Amino acid sequence: MTTPPVTPPTTKVRPSPSPSSTRKVREEKILVTVRMRPLTPREIGNYDLCAWDCVDENTIASTNLARHNAATYTFDRVFDPSSSNRTVYQLGARDVALSATKGINATIFAYGQTSSGKTYTMKGIAEKCIDDIYAYINNATGSSFVLKLSAIEIYNETVVDLLNPDSGPLRLLDDPERGTVVEKLTEEVIKNSQHLRHLIATCEDQRQVGETSLNDRSSRSHQIIRLTIESSLHDESGCSKALLASLSLVDLAGSERAAQTNAAGARLKEGSHINRSLLTLTNVIRKLSGGKKTGHIPYRDSKLTRILQSSLGGNARTAIICTMSPALSHVDQSRNTLAFATSAKEVTNTAQVNMVVAEKQLVKHLQKEVSRLKAELLSPEPPSSECLRSLLLEKEQKIQQMQREMDELKRERDSAQSQLEVVRKLQDDDGLSRQVAKRLSFGGETVSGGSERKTHRRGRQSIEPCVLRHEIRKLEMMQRRLGEEADRTLDLLSSHTSANNRSIEKLVSDIKNINASLKDNISVKEGSGSLEEEIGRLKCEETASLEEKLESVRKSLDKLVRGEEGCLDSRSPLKSNKRNNNSGSMPNFIRSPCLKNLHGTENMDPGTHNSAAAVDTFSQKQATPHKTADEKATPKSSSTSKQPQSSVSVKKIQMMFKTAAEDNYQNVKAYVTDLKERVAKLQYQKQLLVCQVLELEGKNDDLGEQSPLPRNLVFEDQKNQIIMMWHLCHVSIIHRTQFYMLFRGEPADDIYIQVELRRLTWLEQKLSDLGNASPALLGDEPAGYVTSSIKALKQEREYLAKRVSTKLSADEREMLYRRWEIPVEGGKQRRRLQLVNRLWTDPLNPSHVKESAEIVAKLVGFCETGSAEMFALNFVNPSDKTSWMRGWNMISNLLHR
Numbered sequence: 001m002t003t004p005p006v007t008p009p010t011t012k013v014r015p016s017p018s019p020s021s022t023r024k025v026r027e028e029k030i031l032v033t034v035r036m037r038p039l040t041p042r043e044i045g046n047y048d049l050c051a052w053d054c055v056d057e058n059t060i061a062s063t064n065l066a067r068h069n070a071a072t073y074t075f076d077r078v079f080d081p082s083s084s085n086r087t088v089y090q091l092g093a094r095d096v097a098l099s100a101t102k103g104i105n106a107t108i109f110a111y112g113q114t115s116s117g118k119t120y121t122m123k124g125i126a127e128k129c130i131d132d133i134y135a136y137i138n139n140a141t142g143s144s145f146v147l148k149l150s151a152i153e154i155y156n157e158t159v160v161d162l163l164n165p166d167s168g169p170l171r172l173l174d175d176p177e178r179g180t181v182v183e184k185l186t187e188e189v190i191k192n193s194q195h196l197r198h199l200i201a202t203c204e205d206q207r208q209v210g211e212t213s214l215n216d217r218s219s220r221s222h223q224i225i226r227l228t229i230e231s232s233l234h235d236e237s238g239c240s241k242a243l244l245a246s247l248s249l250v251d252l253a254g255s256e257r258a259a260q261t262n263a264a265g266a267r268l269k270e271g272s273h274i275n276r277s278l279l280t281l282t283n284v285i286r287k288l289s290g291g292k293k294t295g296h297i298p299y300r301d302s303k304l305t306r307i308l309q310s311s312l313g314g315n316a317r318t319a320i321i322c323t324m325s326p327a328l329s330h331v332d333q334s335r336n337t338l339a340f341a342t343s344a345k346e347v348t349n350t351a352q353v354n355m356v357v358a359e360k361q362l363v364k365h366l367q368k369e370v371s372r373l374k375a376e377l378l379s380p381e382p383p384s385s386e387c388l389r390s391l392l393l394e395k396e397q398k399i400q401q402m403q404r405e406m407d408e409l410k411r412e413r414d415s416a417q418s419q420l421e422v423v424r425k426l427q428d429d430d431g432l433s434r435q436v437a438k439r440l441s442f443g444g445e446t447v448s449g450g451s452e453r454k455t456h457r458r459g460r461q462s463i464e465p466c467v468l469r470h471e472i473r474k475l476e477m478m479q480r481r482l483g484e485e486a487d488r489t490l491d492l493l494s495s496h497t498s499a500n501n502r503s504i505e506k507l508v509s510d511i512k513n514i515n516a517s518l519k520d521n522i523s524v525k526e527g528s529g530s531l532e533e534e535i536g537r538l539k540c541e542e543t544a545s546l547e548e549k550l551e552s553v554r555k556s557l558d559k560l561v562r563g564e565e566g567c568l569d570s571r572s573p574l575k576s577n578k579r580n581n582n583s584g585s586m587p588n589f590i591r592s593p594c595l596k597n598l599h600g601t602e603n604m605d606p607g608t609h610n611s612a613a614a615v616d617t618f619s620q621k622q623a624t625p626h627k628t629a630d631e632k633a634t635p636k637s638s639s640t641s642k643q644p645q646s647s648v649s650v651k652k653i654q655m656m657f658k659t660a661a662e663d664n665y666q667n668v669k670a671y672v673t674d675l676k677e678r679v680a681k682l683q684y685q686k687q688l689l690v691c692q693v694l695e696l697e698g699k700n701d702d703l704g705e706q707s708p709l710p711r712n713l714v715f716e717d718q719k720n721q722i723i724m725m726w727h728l729c730h731v732s733i734i735h736r737t738q739f740y741m742l743f744r745g746e747p748a749d750d751i752y753i754q755v756e757l758r759r760l761t762w763l764e765q766k767l768s769d770l771g772n773a774s775p776a777l778l779g780d781e782p783a784g785y786v787t788s789s790i791k792a793l794k795q796e797r798e799y800l801a802k803r804v805s806t807k808l809s810a811d812e813r814e815m816l817y818r819r820w821e822i823p824v825e826g827g828k829q830r831r832r833l834q835l836v837n838r839l840w841t842d843p844l845n846p847s848h849v850k851e852s853a854e855i856v857a858k859l860v861g862f863c864e865t866g867s868a869e870m871f872a873l874n875f876v877n878p879s880d881k882t883s884w885m886r887g888w889n890m891i892s893n894l895l896h897r
């Protein structure tokens with residue numbers, strides 16, 4: 001199949017400069033779907049359970065999880081493991097992909113942890129896209145199409161041309177018209193669909209070569225295949241009109257890296273690799289999903305987000321297919337994927353048809369536009385009073401809206417303050433404070449990430465003093481940054497105003513004070529001081545003082561904003577009656593530009609000395625608490641009469657509103673919002689930290705004291721955690737059985753339970769670190785340590801299966817086969833193995849666990865009077881395989897007694 005007449009671009013094409021009203025802008029949310037792949041043979045072999053269920057075509061829910069971990073998510077579409085690539089394409093990508101044939105940019109992403117099926121899905125999507133695009137082209141009459149393909153891979157923030165890998169790393173350039181472009185990127189003109197398929201396969205191969213030469217490179221690199229479609233329509237005059245759009249197919253790196261980086265935050269372990277692009281992608285999505293499009297979106301923080309900027313909240317239609325494994329062992333990663341998908345659902349794009357015109361047409365259009373503007377400029381007609389009135393009205397509305405936002409911010413701040421008060425009070429009350437500490441430190445996110453993540457989940461690990469010290473340092477750093485930021489913002493504000501403004505001076509000195517006090521705090525030497533000192537310092541730290549200072553800054557800002565209102569009010573025919581008490585009564589930086597304009601030389605009132613002096617006198621009056629009778633008697637009109645209002649041209653007033661007021665509103669608003677956000681964040685983090693410190697103190701003080709929870713509840717909770725971790729770490733089922741039978745929650749068992757919990761938590765962390773450090777190992781090639789463990793578990797099951805015939809009577813065997821639904825087919829040996837293979841496979845089902853333990857105990861001949869000391873296992877590094885397996889040897893020795 002060949003493309004109909006290809007028209008090589010004879011003239012350079014540019015985006016159409018036609019007025020926006022003639023270009024249709026389409027606002028729509030990103031299409032977000034989730035695809036759950038089947039369990040892999042490896043996962044099945046590891047007795048992994050399904051942790052998720054596709055409840056209906058939009059909903060996915062956790063299953064097999066404890067109730068407090070249960071969750072339900074809804075998306076535009078959810079694809080269960082039986083869904084084919086065709087279904088996923090048709091319902092999750094087709095509509096978006098085909099937009100590219102109609103001049104609208106389109107992007108399809110696959111996001112998910114490694115081995116969740118991203119590449120599998122994107123290959124299917126690419127295939128189906130090619131079919132559909134060529135079907136469309138073949139049916140379109142009167143148009144000609146030019147298709148071009150480019151492909152890149154981003155690995156370690158290096159961009160490589162997949163169509164010309166020898167070209168080495170490529171640079172990104174900022175093109176004023178096209179946005180970010182990859183310099184010297186090969187773009188192949190496509191001859192036909194076979195050619196396109198061949199080129200895409202070449203890119204895949206290229207990626208595969210990378211994979212073999214550098215281990216798990218594919219799971220760490222992002223691949224972007226971009227198909228550019230230009231469709232041209234020729235009219236009789238010979239001018240051509242064209243639509244130009246691109247379809248980007250993006251296969252992202254395994255998302256566990258983003259999650260890992262997020263979790264660890266600034267405390268990321270040395271040496272671990274950060275995939276900046278993925279982290280930035282999640283940040284960008286998170287910010288955009290908060291409805292922020294005007295604030296700073298960190299597109300420029302990574303190459304991936306720079307290249308795909310238009311696809312994330314910009315001029316494109318976007319579909320994201322989130323892929324996930326159903327396995328219980330990947331439940332955390334799947335949750336991260338679903339959280340990402342949930343954020344992505346909220347992102348809105350503004351796609352539009354990209355019209356391009358030939359140069360001749362463009363020149364014509366621009367000439368017309370120039371003449372129109374010239375005519376407008378030469379027009380002597382001043383703006384009508386109606387026009388002025390509407391301008392004022394608009395400004396007034398802006399002010400009111402800003403006022404409402406300020407009130408809202410104040411309310412939020414007050415509520416944050418009262419929460420802080422509550423926490424402080426709770427600190428005074430020992431008993432209560434510990435409960436709060438528990439709730440806060442186990443329930444929510446802490447300042448730090450990585451290791452605390454486990455603490456939250458298990459709720460059992462203590463926090464190391466050095467960790468807390470580090471957290472405190474981090475808070476201090478953040479405080480310092482806040483101060484610096486405030487300084488910078490203030491400089492910016494000051495640049496808009498007259499130098500003699502007292503309010504600004506006060507603001508400057510307030511912020512300098514804050515900075516000085518912050519620097520004092522930071523002057524404590526890094527690493528010095530004990531934890532107690534840190535806690536003492538933290539407790540008596542002047543949060544309140546920082547707050548007071550910021551409050552003072554805020555008040556200054558409030559004054560400025562009120563002054564701004566006055567500035568406008570004094571000129572507003574609509575508002576001056578309502579608010580003439582305040583109007584024009586405050587010298588301020590918002591007003592200053594107005595005054596500057598008004599007191600310009602051509603409009604200078606001969607009776608006025610100069611504008612700065614006028615402002616100064618005015619501010620002095622304001623500062624004087626008791627006015628003299630004369631001053632009071634001074635008619636208001638006399639001061640306002642000095643304003644050269646009447647002599648100012650309408651155009652100047654317009655200019656004044658357009659520039660000075662607008663700039664100042666935005667600056668004040670952004671500044672206040674930023675301060676508020678940062679203070680709230682710091683307060684929250686401090687609360688968490690204080691609570692953690694309290695908890696630590698409580699643990700240290702009360703070691704041996706009675707737990708606030710009844711013993712049996714604590715034991716049940718710990719037992720369930722242990723059982724789940726046995727399962728996740730593939731621990732010997734004989735070990736599980738003996739432990740389960742021996743320890744029933746007596747006070748003397750505590751130490752063994754604590755040791756087992758710590759051992760398993762550590763082991764699980766270690767295994768997950770190993771897996772995260774080398775994501776390919778989580779796929780079809782699990783880590784050697786895990787493999788050894790699983791192998792040992794299998795051997796143990798085979799061993800136990802042999803004992804079924806000797807240790808159980810025929811009746812007992814039959815009864816068990818019936819109870820455990822072991823099919824009759826397959827012979828005795830097979831049935832025995834099937835029975836044993838089912839033991840200890842459902843950690844969340846207490847009766848299953850109990851029965852499993854009873855059967856294993858019977859098979860091995862355990863009685864409940866075993867020696868507890870055998871459980872004093874060592875903490876060894878799994879890299880030391882032999883010592884790590886020693887626990888196994890102990891168990892197998894038991895078997896051969």
Ligand SMILES: Nc1ncnc2c1ncn2[C@@H]1O[C@H](COP(=O)(O)OP(=O)(O)OP(=O)(O)O)[C@@H](O)[C@H]1O
Pocket residue numbers: 036037038040081112113114115116117118119120121218219220252253254323776779
């Ligand atoms: N929907 C599915 N149905 C059947 N098998 C699947 C499905 N999705 C993925 N697989 C299989 O799972 C394995 C991993 O898939 P794939 O390589 O696509 O994962 P990935 O997310 O791209 O991994 P990586 O990030 O490491 O590149 C492959 O063997 C693939 O064939």
